[in-house]
Structure formats: C-alpha cells, structure tokens
Amino acid sequence: MAGIYIHIPFCRQKCYYCDFYKTVNTSLKQKFLTLLNEEAKVRKNYLENETVETIYFGGGTPSVLTTEELDNILWNIDANYSISPDAEITFEANPDDLTPEYLNGIKSTGVNRLSIGIQAFQNEHLKKMNRRHDATQAEEVVRKAVETGFNNISVDLIYGLPGLTDEQWKESLQRVFQLPVEHLSAYHLTYHEGTPFFTWLKKGTLKELSENESVKQFNILVEMAEQAGFEQYEISNFARDALYSRHNSSYWLGKKYLGLGPSAHSYNLLSRRWNVSHVESYVRGLEAGSDYFEEEILSNKDHYNEYILTRIRTKWGVLLSDIRQNFGTEFYDYLLKQVAKYKKSGLVLLSEGKLLLTKEGLFVSDEIMGDLMII
Ligand code: SF4
The missing domain is CATH 3.20.20.70 (Aldolase class I)
Incomplete structure (x- = not known):
C-alpha cells in the first residue's frame, strides 16, 4: 500500500x-x-x-x-x-x-x-x-x-x-x-x-x-x-x-509514498528524497535529465527518530513492540529511560505497551519528541 x-x-x-x-x-x-x-x-x-x-x-x-x-x-x-x-x-x-x-x-x-x-x-x-x-x-x-x-x-x-x-x-x-x-x-x-x-x-x-x-x-x-x-x-x-x-x-504509519512536483518529498522505506523547491530548476532538471532532487539514505537511528516523530502525536501511539523488533534493544532501552523522566508529569501515558501523549502532553509535543529522539 x-x-x-x-x-x-x-x-x-x-x-x-x-x-x-x-x-x-x-x-x-x-x-x-x-x-x-x-x-x-x-x-x-x-x-x-x-x-x-x-x-x-x-x-x-x-x-x-x-x-x-x-x-x-x-x-x-x-x-x-x-x-x-x-x-x-x-x-x-x-x-x-x-x-x-x-x-x-x-x-x-x-x-x-x-x-x-x-x-x-x-x-x-x-x-x-x-x-x-x-x-x-x-x-x-x-x-x-x-x-x-x-x-x-x-x-x-x-x-x-x-x-x-x-x-x-x-x-x-x-x-x-x-x-x-x-x-x-x-x-x-x-x-x-x-x-x-x-x-x-x-x-x-x-x-x-x-x-x-x-x-x-x-x-x-x-x-x-x-x-x-x-x-x-x-x-x-x-x-x-x-x-x-x-x-x-x-505518512504517520510509515507507508511508502512518492512525491511529484517541486519541493515534493518521497519515502520508500530505505531513503528519503526531496525535489528542488523551484519550478524553473525542476523543469530544467527534468528536461536535461539531470538531478532535480536530493536524497538521503536513512540509518537505523533515522528510522527510529522518524518513527517517534510521526507516531507519538497520533492516536496509534508508539508501540514498544515495534521499537524492540525494528530497532533493537539499545533503542528500546533508551526510549524507556527517556520515558521514565515523564513518569509523574502527566504528559505521557504508557499503557499496554503503547506510548501516547496526554492532552496536556500534546501541546508540548515538540519538547517531548526531542527528548525521545536520538540526536
Ligand atoms: S500562499 Fe498559496 S499555498 Fe500558501 S496558504 Fe495561501 S493559497 Fe495556500
């Protein structure tokens, strides 16, 4: 899909x-x-x-x-x-x-x-x-x-x-x-x-x-x-x-997508690619068969960060089983350590293996995401 x-x-x-x-x-x-x-x-x-x-x-x-x-x-x-x-x-x-x-x-x-x-x-x-x-x-x-x-x-x-x-x-x-x-x-x-x-x-x-x-x-x-x-x-x-x-x-559930047109982003589970944000350069690049985009191959850390970034603000949340299975115990342990900081804050909710932001947490989601991601 x-x-x-x-x-x-x-x-x-x-x-x-x-x-x-x-x-x-x-x-x-x-x-x-x-x-x-x-x-x-x-x-x-x-x-x-x-x-x-x-x-x-x-x-x-x-x-x-x-x-x-x-x-x-x-x-x-x-x-x-x-x-x-x-x-x-x-x-x-x-x-x-x-x-x-x-x-x-x-x-x-x-x-x-x-x-x-x-x-x-x-x-x-x-x-x-x-x-x-x-x-x-x-x-x-x-x-x-x-x-x-x-x-x-x-x-x-x-x-x-x-x-x-x-x-x-x-x-x-x-x-x-x-x-x-x-x-x-x-x-x-x-x-x-x-x-x-x-x-x-x-x-x-x-x-x-x-x-x-x-x-x-x-x-x-x-x-x-x-x-x-x-x-x-x-x-x-x-x-x-x-x-x-x-x-x-x-996007939030990590599916593949193709982005067409200037500034459009694409993702194929392995890399991220983004077209130039300029109509003229886009047209010229396609006409000449030259590059009109940049591309980045994603590391395991990038994938982990992306997963946190996209899932934490949704009702589907971050699944601890996904973290362990897809990114390994090192990332899993890191996430649990970071989440522990928020235990009494009322900003996050960890229940049945799913990590979600509470209503209060949603408004400071950028800060929490920054803490859960690996820089
Ligand atoms: S400038 Fe164009 S793209 Fe931006 S909000 Fe207005 S109509 Fe939409």
Whole structure:
C-alpha cells in the first residue's frame, strides 16, 4: 500500500503566513504540467508496483488547475501506476476557486475528497492573512460541494492568529461543526522566517499571542471537537465517523509514498528524497535529465527518530513492540529511560505497551519528541 503526493506550485496570491513552496508566476505552468507527467513516468518503479491507495493534490493551490489539466494528470498517473479502485483522491482547494461548474468538473475526474482552506470565519483575519475569500463564501462553497456529491470534506483552520480572541475562535469552530464536513485540520499559526508575518513580528507591528492564550485556544479546540463528535486522531487532525485522512495517516504509519512536483518529498522505506523547491530548476532538471532532487539514505537511528516523530502525536501511539523488533534493544532501552523522566508529569501515558501523549502532553509535543529522539 502506497501513496502519491502531487505538488502544484502555483498560487493566485501569497498568504502572509505561508511558507509552502509556491509562486504567483504562472508563465511556466504548461511546461510544468508536461514535466510533471514526465516525472510520473520516469519514476514509475519507485513504488515497486505497490497498489496506490491514496493520491493527494497539495500545493501551492491545486485549484489553479483547469478540470482538463487535472484530468490529464490523473490519467497519466493511472497509466503508470497500479491504483486501487477505492483510492482516496484528495484535492486541496481555496474557496474562491470552487464555483459550481468547477466542483462538477473536479468531481468528474474522480477526486473524492476535498480539503478546503477556510482558515478563519472573521473577514478581518482573512484580510490580515491576505486570503481571497470571505467567511460567507467559505460556508456556501462547502454546501455546494455537498450538493455536487462530495461526501468527504475536510476544512483547514488556523488558531493562535494575532488578535484572534477566544470568542472568535469558538465562533469559527462552531461554524465548522455546523457544516456538513467530516474532517478538520486545525493548526496553530507558526511565524516562518521569510514570510511577511515573520517580518512584522520582528518589527513589532504584529503581536504574537502569549503561550497561555495559545494553550487556551488549543484546549477550546479539543473540547469543542469532542462535543461535536470529532475524534482527535492526530495533534492537529479531527475526524467524524473515523473518516481520517487516509493519505496523511499513511505518512504517520510509515507507508511508502512518492512525491511529484517541486519541493515534493518521497519515502520508500530505505531513503528519503526531496525535489528542488523551484519550478524553473525542476523543469530544467527534468528536461536535461539531470538531478532535480536530493536524497538521503536513512540509518537505523533515522528510522527510529522518524518513527517517534510521526507516531507519538497520533492516536496509534508508539508501540514498544515495534521499537524492540525494528530497532533493537539499545533503542528500546533508551526510549524507556527517556520515558521514565515523564513518569509523574502527566504528559505521557504508557499503557499496554503503547506510548501516547496526554492532552496536556500534546501541546508540548515538540519538547517531548526531542527528548525521545536520538540526536
Ligand atoms: S496558504 Fe495556500 S493559497 Fe495561501 S500562499 Fe500558501 S499555498 Fe498559496
């Protein structure tokens, strides 16, 4: 079982907080699409003919693609890989792109899961982030998507935004839980170097929420999600009726995946590989048959660290039997020694051979992970 991630590196405009690789210059779009198909062909053996269970279009903004362009990418993937008949095909989209015609078009290509970037339900915050849609539009689009026949919809929200009050955060969550959506990804704002938000923070023109305020918003999220019947299956991900993101879950459960397009990462259980984060270099590399990626062969220690990093924040947790079997007694003993430090902290839970973070532990997961990993 494997997954394919496809990075569409174009955006109509840049959001002020975002550090994903993207460009607003679409002059190379046609060339990019041709070479994306070429990359999919050239790398057809990467997954060693394993059945592809999930395909994920991320970016950038996949909804800058026309329906025909999307169809062409999927057709080429289908021609080169063994795709499961019930594969999850997720398409990230911005609300302003999802017209009724476009929704119909993408539905006809076989996309069966939408991930809609709503981010907030207050127009003042949407403007501050430089988003192109407004709150009403976001709600209308979700309802239209359901009318079109989509029955697996995820929305993204951001909390910890500068000036976001608890009341506004509660309002956003309420509005999401009233919508016919099955999944919520809610991320705390990160100030990434190189983004306008980071610059404004450094200049003091933008004020970061305090740690206490952030923890409070995280707790509001967890409580309201639970009340609405959404299960927290990963620190930032919540699902109704076990409709987890199969694609992201496969990352967390250590499955193989192939990443196509600039900045996309791939993993084949032995090595990790990442494409250059630059459309021009990507296109040039593929045209010339020269390298457009870097690769790292993973050591036993890397695999152990990766396992801790991906599993500890999920409901599946770290299985001690996996650690002993896959990484040996040295790593197993190290982990138990590190976990012992947290025995009375109430931050981790070790039960029936499974290590999990508690609700309190989830918020300081980076610190705990750092302690459990081997540097
Ligand atoms: S958040 Fe999405 S739409 Fe906004 S700049 Fe980043 S990739 Fe583009």
